[in-house]
Amino acid sequence: MPRSELIDRLLSIQHYMKLPNEQKEGTSVETPARFQRTDQWIPVYAWLENLDQDEVVKSKDISDWLNANPQVKEQLCSRHSRYHLMHYIKKCHLKILKRREKKGFKQISNEAAAAPLNKETSLTVQKNVVPKQPAPPPPSNPLSLIPKDSDLYVSKRNEALRKYEILVELEKKLSPIFSKRQDVN
Structure with a gap:
């Protein structure tokens, strides 16, 4: 196929593609649940940030807190499985603990940092982590x-x-088109 024909064909494709500012602004659809996560998780975040522990919260503590807060439990359980709740809450708490440690809010003793990690018990935030050899x-x-x-x-x-x-020829043909669109905006 000759280059000129290939370039013309690529240029014809642009008519089928719409830029984001060309799409209709009136079509607002309710955002899916994954984008509304912060509102439903705010009570959980607040509880986790108020905990004063050196180790990640345990499943029993999470269950107790959820039972003490039935409205939050109902809202979260309607959208997420129990496994997901436990996993996500533990993951969030671990991140909070690491952030506290980075900011210097929490000092972990050398014994806790040197202790081996046991997945059956709760996780501890470890300060001295040796990076792997790339x-x-x-x-x-x-x-x-x-x-x-x-x-x-x-x-x-x-x-x-x-x-x-x-590609160089295509760029030469397309650059005037895109520069005109930028001048209009």
């Missing part, structure tokens, strides 16, 4: 493994050059 990065360009004098290397390089030339 794995050596894979070669960024698979062509670097191909000998430069091979036919495959030459054909791949020529193909890349053709693609680059097509």
